[in-house]
Amino acid sequence: MTLLAHTYTLQMAGTPEVLKLMERHKGLHYPVLVPNMKGLELLLDLLSQQSKSEVPYTDEIAVFTAASDAFSKANTNCTVAESLERLSEVAKRATKEGLRVRGYVSVVIDCPYSGKVDPVRVKSVSQALLDMGCYEISLGDTVGTGNPTTVSRLLRTVTEGSGGIPAFKLAGHFHDTYGMGVANILTALEHGVRTFDSAVGGLGGCPYSPGATGNVATEDVLYALRGSQYETPGDLDAIAEVGSWISKTLKRPNASRVGRALEARRAREQLEKERENDGGAAESIAAKL
DSSP states (O other), X not given: OBOOOTTXXXXXXTHHHHHHHSOOOTTOOOOEEOOSHHHHHHHHHHHHTSOTTSOOSOSEXXXXXXXXXXXXXXXXXXXXXXXXXXXXXXXXHHHHTTOEEEEXXXXXXXXXXXXXXXHHHHHHHHHHHHHTTOSEEEEEEXXXXXXXXXXXXXXXXXXXXXXXXXXXXXXXXXXXXXXXXXXXXXXXXXXXXXXXXXXXXXXXXXXXXXXXXXXXXXXXXXXXXXXXXXXXXXXXXXXXXHHHHHXXXXXXXXXXXXXXXXXXXXXXXXXXXXXXXXHHHHHHHHHHO
């Protein structure tokens, strides 16, 4: 969720209402994307109206920048350096108010406006976010053009050598435009990354990255890691049902391959049940005759 001035992005205008209506649970974090000081002030004002006996609407914000000036200008109307300067003040204020701060770096592989992105730039921007107080940096393949080779090259650069950033401070955020989201997560796991952003039903996208699809589907990630050395909490079938529901509600195709497969399985099982029921009724009628 994102808090912005209503005139900036109308799609985000209902964020406070969403936060108020959510069923929140202690021990879970509900991060809110905050692009500038105005967004943080809106959030702090909202939190001040809440009873202290309630589970907070959120205890964490997310701040974002990019690894290319072209994308940063398109997304937030400023250069990367300017965005880092703005975000430093946001992170400082948020930390003072007791909020956790997570950082995001967009276009870590390719920029839709300027092409290939230098992994060294990704490393320096990530370090700047850590220096301002972010507890973790999510590396975003916003365009979704990354593959295991380019992701491996990126992570070697970011984690190794002088000023290498520990893998436990990093997260992966892979859009699935070219169907490489799961493969890129498996690659990142080999480099020690253990946190990944995903979206049920493969929801998402970016208005400033033409052609990019949503984030890698949660269902696909959970299925890919079944039986592996990694613990993957969560009920895959239940999550897949949510993915099917939200996709139908939004009138969009379900982008999860696993979700579609489970949909087909449920449809087959339902059809078999109906046939069994019909057959039983027919046999009962025949017996009476």
